[in-house]
Amino acid sequence: MKERLLAGLFVLFAFLLNAGCQSLQPKESLLTQAGFKSVKPLSPQQASLIMKLPQGHLTSLVRNGKTLFLFPDSSHHLLLVGNQAAYETYQQLHLKNNLSRDTLATKALNADASIDWSDWGGLEAPYWGPDFNNPTTR
Numbered sequence: 001m002k003e004r005l006l007a008g009l010f011v012l013f014a015f016l017l018n019a020g021c022q023s024l025q026p027k028e029s030l031l032t033q034a035g036f037k038s039v040k041p042l043s044p045q046q047a048s049l050i051m052k053l054p055q056g057h058l059t060s061l062v063r064n065g066k067t068l069f070l071f072p073d074s075s076h077h078l079l080l081v082g083n084q085a086a087y088e089t090y091q092q093l094h095l096k097n098n099l100s101r102d103t104l105a106t107k108a109l110n111a112d113a114s115i116d117w118s119d120w121g122g123l124e125a126p127y128w129g130p131d132f133n134n135p136t137t138r
Contacts, residue, residue: 027056028073028080030097034090036071036082050079058087 032038041047053059053072061068069087071080082090 027071028076030093031071031080031082031086031090034082034093035086036069036080036090038073038076039079039081041077041079046079047077050074050077053079 041050050072051074053070055072055074057071059070061070067084069082069084071082072078073080
């Protein structure tokens with residue numbers, strides 16, 4: 001049973017590692033694909049304002065009756081600015097990216113289920129229930 005548990009944990013770890021690597025596609029990249037424009041600060045005051053925005057988060061701002069979405073890219077000292085249409089496109093890309101990750105996870109779990117575990121033996125012990133934490137019943 002321990003072997004099966006370890007194998008399951010290994011598959012879960014591999015999935016999480018894979019999903020983590022895929023989530024490394026920076027938010028900045030998705031925002032740029034969605035139509036956000038990079039704005040370089042022209043003065044120290046503008047650079048200071050970028051640093052005051054919450055890092056890693058979008059901030060909305062209503063200016064002249066229009067909603068703008070701001071994302072500070074402190075690593076490149078830029079401000080990514082998008083309108084409502086760019087924000088909606090970003091949301092769609094973000095959702096599509098997450099669904100792709102979920103599809104990969106499902107494929108990984110299904111692949112694991114198809115492995116022949118009969119050579120391991122001892123897999124008939126209860127894996128859950130009242131005796132799960134009682135090693136004497138196994």
